[in-house]
Amino acid sequence: MKMPIGRNRLPVSLLLATAAGVLLSCVVPDAVAQQEGRRRRGGEQEVKPLNLTPDQVAQLTKVANERKLNVDDLLAAAKTFMPSGRHDEYVLFSSGGQSGQVFAIGVPSMRLLRSISVFTPESWQGYGFAGEHDPVIESLKINGKVVAWGDTHHPALSETKGDYDGEFLFIGDKANARVAVIDLRDWETKQIVKNPLTISDHGAAFVTPNTDYIIEGGQYATVLGYGYAPPSEYKDSYRGMVTMWKFDRMKGRIDESQSFALELPPYWQDLADAGKNASDGFFFINSFNVEMATGGVEKGNPPFEAGASKRDMDYLHIVDWKKAEAAFKAGKFEKINGFPVIKIETSIAEGILYFAPEPKSPHGVDVTPNGKYMVVAGKLDPHVTVYSIDRIKKAIAEKMYSGTDEYGVPILNFDAVKEAQVELGLGPLHTQFDDKGYAYTSLFLDSAVARWTLGGEYDALNDDQPWKLVQKTPVQYNIGHLCAAEGDTVSPDGKYLISMSKWSVDRFLPTGPLLPQNFQLLDIAQPGTTMPVIYDSPIGVGEPHYCQMIKADKLKTWKVYPEVGWNPHTQRLDANAPKKGSEGVVRDGNKVTVNMTAVRSHFSPEHVEINEGDEVTWRITAIETAQDATHGFCIGGYNVNLSLEPGEYVEFRFTADRAGTYPFYCTEFCSALHLEMMGYLHIKPKASAQAGNSPD
Amino acid sequence: MSRIISTLIGPRVPLEELRTHRWHYLTPTFIFMLARVLLLVSIFFPYWHMELEAPQYPDGLFLTAYVNHLTGDVREIDGLNHYIGMRPLGEAAAFERAASVWMIIAMFMLVEGAAFIHSKWATLLAIPAVTFPAGFYADLHYWMRTFGLNLDPEAPLSASVKPFVPTVIGEGGIGQFKTYAEWGQGYWLAVACSVLVVVGFYFHRRAYRPLSLRAKGAT
Known part of the structure; x- marks a missing residue:
């Protein structure tokens, strides 16, 4: 019997295939997930050169006459108007004067993009409303006294070789001789x-x-x-x-x-x-x-x-x-x-x-x-x-x-x-x-x-x-x-x-x-x-002083926090951030830790039962990753309101010094079931708590 | 016993014959080899894509299935699906995803084996690789159907979104979402493998059937 072709090649290739298989099944999922490229269907609409027809000119003239606009006005409008979805070429970072804030404004549209709270607590951003010992409030103290406003005058973008690099923004508070550092990845104040x-x-x-x-x-x-x-x-x-x-x-x-x-x-x-x-x-x-x-x-x-x-x-x-x-x-x-x-x-x-x-x-x-x-x-x-x-x-x-x-x-x-x-x-x-x-x-x-x-x-x-x-x-x-x-x-x-x-x-x-x-x-x-x-452009929120205008494409702004459980104060993942599945209430004497997650459209847990006098540490992770899927969190009567941006982790503390049943709810319209995104904080009165009706 | 084995693996090619008609016999071997490689490489490529479009997601949401895992906006899609009571995507086809790489390696070796078996029994070894794309489609359809039809009746949107069968390939829709699904390169590689194996068998039969007939005639 002659030797069949390739017979002694067989075991070697079998071995190779098995080895490759082991390697593949270990490596493939992560490696490939990294390279995942998104495909766009359709893509950006191409803008064709404009060539006005006599009919269109007539329409334009009619509108201009009705609105009493001259040619310079029309040109001004054409130079500044931004069609929906089109982004401005520049961002203006303006001092906010006595508002103690910074305003970001798009140029040439002059649309206010947002404010950045710096020296003044501001509730939309949850800035300074994270209960007692809020690090924001602590950072606003001067000689032990909270000075909760600033007179912001001159913003300064960070520079490399004398040119804006889009990484940081600094601003001074004239009234109180303070300087703040804003990180332009998440547009939040990091230090005062x-x-x-x-x-x-x-x-x-x-x-x-x-x-x-x-x-x-x-x-x-x-x-x-x-x-x-x-x-x-x-x-x-x-x-x-x-x-x-x-x-x-x-x-x-x-x-x-x-x-x-x-x-x-x-x-x-x-x-x-x-x-x-x-x-x-x-x-x-x-x-x-x-x-x-x-x-x-x-x-x-x-x-x-x-x-x-x-x-x-x-x-x-x-x-x-x-x-x-x-x-x-x-x-x-x-x-x-x-x-x-x-x-x-x-x-x-x-x-x-x-x-x-x-x-x-x-x-x-x-x-x-x-x-x-x-x-x-x-x-x-x-x-x-x-x-x-x-x-x-x-x-x-x-x-x-x-x-x-x-x-x-x-x-x-x-x-x-x-x-x-x-x-x-x-x-x-x-x-x-x-x-x-x-x-x-x-x-x-x-x-x-x-x-x-x-x-x-x-x-x-x-x-x-x-x-x-x-x-x-x-x-x-x-x-x-x-x-x-x-x-x-x-x-x-x-x-x-x-x-x-x-x-x-x-x-x-x-x-x-x-x-x-x-x-x-x-x-x-x-x-x-x-x-x-x-x-x-009317600025009805303070009297700004100086501003700086940076090319928008220099900014490397995060769309959402890089990882779920991100602590913006430290700009890193926080080990304390509650994860999905690890929610709950932990009691140690009168110290209570609430571990909560927020996702459309519920908080978990939804009922938090504690006793009057408890010292509460409340931790919330927004386990969202979609852009703009921001939640809020407020407890009425306790001066708490948080902005929970996708991936963000926030901790706040307070003493449960007044008993009662407190609804907490999401303060940022997040979804069709936003109104249902709520829960109850039950603070049992001291008397009934001591009578042995401990909630846990 | 050895007789059964030699029937199964078919006749060996005489060395002299092999020297003179090398390509006649090597063609099926090489086609099978190419098919095997394509199948193995397909592990690295997406098998299936779905894009979901809705007004509040101007960039769309994407789902990409590989043979062994799911990537894209899984978290976001799961989050949305919970409103209609659909189970998390991670629970679908768990066994298939865990076994797929090994299944492909098994098919790889079976096709390799088919190259060395010179009888009609070789076709048995090739069946998994040839039917794999169809099997993938059937499995995908099964899971989509199972998930779509078994919505939690207690879900918030159960009144407005009734159980449905999602579109596996092509354009579909659910709620405010439009869906577009299509095969990925990995799937096409598997299809190419399937076709190549069939083609390979044409050459396999052309090379070895005369030898089998001759062997039969000799006994």
């Missing part, structure tokens, strides 16, 4: 730090080009560290300050132990801006009240408003923060209220601090994208004054001083550091930039936005003469800050400008004596034309 030196601030938050530090400049001088001195000792005892908060990007938190402050003379430091590119390593702060007026109209003294405006020049503060950091690391500081402070003498000796004269009680110093020029807007002077970093460095190196101030800080010669002055109009406040060599400055008294040309290397970018006013667009009314698309970064986009108009007067229907602010959208994309106002 209180400045231990000062009661209030103004120049927060501004970041260095790689977000190494968050700058918090002070404003109203006090005795640092919550000290006391009468106004008669103002010059000797009161001090200004600027704090450098070290940001730990990996942790997403400010590292207070690596942060420090600089003591400053008791002028009123105002806004700050960090140098970049050519001026990297410096930051700049404008100031007013170098007169050191102490007011007192009630005693016949000139009021602050007059006393602080007497002199024609104040001081632009020039801070070499890399030298300051070195001095801090070398231990050249004193501690005030436990916080390291580099004294003025040290700053002078180490070459950290210089002044340059600036006219007149200015409001804002803004660094051009290339970092070469610092623009100071005069407020009480009709000019913007432009300083150059090259001139500043030269003046420092050659000691071109015009003297020192009362505290010994060298004052650089104004003519030596001044690059240009451009007359713009009345009340110049803040400046932003585009990509075509223009700067934009808000004119408060003129109620206008001025477009003017930069010089130097920017001269080549347009046909206009350098350092010249090009045009002005009226805005309605009393513009404060303004914001161009990425207009304070190293690479502005040259699109869209927001006029943050303080008064709206007649722009909207009257809303009682308290009127909304007016965010106006200006189209600045075309250099040759005017800068038309193309949208008015």
